[in-house]
Amino acid sequence: MVVAPSLEAVPAIGEAVRELCRAEGLSDADASLVELGIVESVNNVVEHGYHGGGEGRIDVRVIADGRGVEASIRDDAPPADAKVFERPAERPLDRNDRTSLPEGGFGLGVIHTVFDEVTYGREGARNLLTLIRRANG
Amino acid sequence: MRIEERSEGDVVILRVMERRIDARSAPDLKETIGSFVHGGSEWIVLDLSEVEFIDSSGLGAVVSALKLLGRKGDLVISGAREPVLALFRITRMDKVFRLFPTTDEAQQALAARV
Numbered sequence: 231m232v233v234a235p236s237l238e239a240v241p242a243i244g245e246a247v248r249e250l251c252r253a254e255g256l257s258d259a260d261a262s263l264v265e266l267g268i269v270e271s272v273n274n275v276v277e278h279g280y281h282g283g284g285e286g287r288i289d290v291r292v293i294a295d296g297r298g299v300e301a302s303i304r305d306d307a308p309p310a311d312a313k314v315f316e317r318p319a320e321r322p323l324d325r326n327d328r329t330s331l332p333e334g335g336f337g338l339g340v341i342h343t344v345f346d347e348v349t350y351g352r353e354g355a356r357n358l359l360t361l362i363r364r365a366n367g
Numbered sequence: 368m369r370i371e372e373r374s375e376g377d378v379v380i381l382r383v384m385e386r387r388i389d390a391r392s393a394p395d396l397k398e399t400i401g402s403f404v405h406g407g408s409e410w411i412v413l414d415l416s417e418v419e420f421i422d423s424s425g426l427g428a429v430v431s432a433l434k435l436l437g438r439k440g441d442l443v444i445s446g447a448r449e450p451v452l453a454l455f456r457i458t459r460m461d462k463v464f465r466l467f468p469t470t471d472e473a474q475q476a477l478a479a480r481v
Contacts, residue, residue: 262450325463336423
């Protein structure tokens with residue numbers, strides 16, 4: 231799918247990915263997890279790459295089969311620091327200290343939980359995020 | 368965002384009538400729950416039984432609402448389906464929020480202050 235960099239476009243991507251995964255034999259639970267991981271990834275592109283919108287496009291390609299799922303997300307936003315895609319450290323959560331609870335910053339942890347490999351790089355003038363979820367992962 | 372509200376005693380039950388809670392709708396959810404907290408509601412059941420998908424922005428809005436309560440009351444979740452529960456587990460927010468299978472159970476727990 232090719233979409234404009236807008237949060238309005240994200241639900242259609244998520245639903246299309248979930249349906250593709252189901253059609254290729256993934257369980258409902260796995261298909262929903264892949265949808266979540268793709269939605270978080272595209273949200274990040276829109277919110278951090280494009281700062282909420284603007285010119286450009288986002289290309290989302292997903293291949294699902296018995297071996298797992300491979301997704302590639304390309305965009306025209308300015309380059310990012312590859313370090314920001316590293317798996318974040320687990321933060322302490324104290325239910326008895328509500329003021330300390332995080333309200334954001336969950337997305338990358340979710341992406342790393344859903345996908346076994348998360349790789350960011352450049353492809354020409356574009357950003358390329360590659361996500362792999364192995365069937366036995 | 369469509370949310371149905373009803374009260375049983377001092378427990379407010381907010382039923383989200385949307386299939387998706389995502390980055391677009393999260394600010395609206397945060398504002399809606401916040402309006403009840405600012406209005407004096409302290410014991411809140413958030414019924415997510417109609418919700419098929421929630422992303423981390425939506426979860427952040429729910430956390431924000433819990434934080435608004437400060438030391439008072441509680442905000443618990445009822446009726447969450449598997450895709451919604453999965454996000455709570457992945458983010459370990461299932462250790463922060465009490466999750467009830469049904470709204471009745473959630474309401475009774477809050478009414479009994481347990």
